[in-house]
Amino acid sequence: MRKIIITAFVILFAALIVIFKIQNEQITDATANTTKIGVLLSGSRSDQNYCQTHYEAIEAIRGKLNLNVVYRENVDSNCEKVLEQLIKNENCQLIVSTSFNFCEDVKKAAEQYPDIYFLQMSGNTYRHNLTSFVGRMYQARYLSGIVAGQKTKTGHIGYVASLPIPEVIQGINAFMLGVKSVNQNACLHVSFANSWTDDKQAKAATELILDRYPIDILTMQTDSNEPCRLADKRGVLIIGSNRDNSAMYPDTYLTACIWKWENYYSHQILSFLQKKFNPSVEFMDLEDDMVGLSPFTPHVSPETRKQVDNAIKKLQSWKFDVFYGPIQDNHGILRVDSDESMSDDEMWNKFNWYVEGVIVEETGPGGA
Incomplete structure (x- = not known):
């Protein structure tokens, strides 16, 4: 009996190694080439506030996913020309929109450029190349x-x-x-x-x-x-x-209500790179670790x-x-x-x- 259990454990362990290896190879294949993405920010990337949280999250995954990131800061709600410039002049393949104010122009761009993909914060719609995400802050x-x-x-x-x-x-x-x-x-x-x-x-x-x-x-x-x-x-x-x-x-300072974008961006952008883009309107909560409190101070x-x-x-x-x-x-x-x-x-x-x-x-x- 003990021998059977040990044998089963060895087989399971070997299977896990194979699965891990396959997943690693898939990630490596997807990130072999540099991918250019654009990020729309309503303020400064160094505002020590909302916009910086997006900037820090994208920078944290930039190397791992082999991304070339083009940031556009202090973008007005009328962002049609900025989107066009990122797509036509910068050749960005994916756009990350970090403000609800950009929703309408992003929606139009997604229809106009069906081969370009979009992630929309606080959006309320989706299509084959557009996914929206909302955090239950x-x-x-x-x-x-x-x-x-x-x-x-x-x-x-x-x-x-x-x-x-x-x-x-x-x-x-x-x-x-x-x-x-x-x-x-x-x-x-x-x-x-x-x-x-x-x-x-x-x-x-x-x-x-x-x-x-x-x-x-x-x-x-x-x-x-x-x-x-x-x-x-x-x-x-x-x-x-x-x-x-x-x-x-x-x-x-006591604490803060904070955004934690890194895991979401990592998953979504990797899915895009692996040609597994999954359009939806996704609500993320405490359990998804997108929102939470910062560590309590003394x-x-x-x-x-x-x-x-x-x-x-x-x-x-x-x-x-x-x-x-x-x-x-x-x-x-x-x-x-x-x-x-x-x-x-x-x-x-x-x-x-x-x-x-x-x-x-x-x-x-x-x-x-």
């Missing part, structure tokens, strides 16, 4: 809300947001639901910058709520670093967004870490999600019934209300 924001709810002493938390669109409102509400799961008495003051990247508008939106209220924790959903800088200057604790910038603010207590770990387990069990009812809005109206949950369409396309405890600054820059 609201799950990470919910977890960061637990951190804020546990840490606040004044009960006043600030949120600097970019634009009053469904995706951003989704993030605000998810954060507040996380706060309320551990602290029923806290409130969330929201100030809109009316821009994703404008530093002056982000600065004004931040100062508005920091000047008005005894806010002791500030978070944000913007690609500007001004909210972090101003909060740190005033000694207000920070929950960052997009990228871990804890090294820049060691005295005030300012986060062991008790809070345990509560976050427990919430992660609940989310990964598929028995709970952030927008499970009952949920009331900030006017006392029941929006999600008990034992019901919001659909993706409602969360991503129709969110136009705020949960209980959210106070939107009507007179702020771009106030909703």
Whole structure:
């Protein structure tokens, strides 16, 4: 019997070696030649924020996949000419679009150039040469809300947001639901910058709520670093967004809601190189490791870490999600019934209300 088990183990081990060898050869064959790809960024590759997360992820896989990468920075939402230049002049075979604002022009380009392939962040459509991917960042924001709810002493938390669109409102509400799961008495003051990247508008939106209220924790959903800088200057604790910038603010940083693009880009681009491109609209969550929290700093207590770990387990069990009812809005109206949950369409396309405890600054820059 023992001999049979050993023999079976040897056969299994040999089979695994063969499979690994075949996969390695397939990767080597696919990456034997250099492939030119283009990357559209709405800001700078060194913005220490959203755009840099994409840049760092692509750079991390560049050598392994033998890529020649052409970056286009500070691209306007009207990017038709930039796409044409990447395709016709630079001869890029695949385009990575990192902003929802590029969606319409990318969709047109995919139809116009059927032999060029496209990856679209926050897209809502697909075709044979276009795949869209969406990260459920609201799950990470919910977890960061637990951190804020546990840490606040004044009960006043600030949120600097970019634009009053469904995706951003989704993030605000998810954060507040996380706060309320551990602290029923806290409130969330929201100030809109009316821009994703404008530093002056982000600065004004931040100062508005920091000047008005005894806010002791500030978070944000913007690609500007001004909210972090101003909060740190005033000694207000920070929950960052997009990228871990804890090294820049060691005295005030708690954690951040971060993007982790590397695994997704590696898989999708390798599939393209292997001629196995799989078009779809793919939603990625905590379990897929596209979104998450950055490592906690020493300012986060062991008790809070345990509560976050427990919430992660609940989310990964598929028995709970952030927008499970009952949920009331900030006017006392029941929006999600008990034992019901919001659909993706409602969360991503129709969110136009705020949960209980959210106070939107009507007179702020771009106030909703």
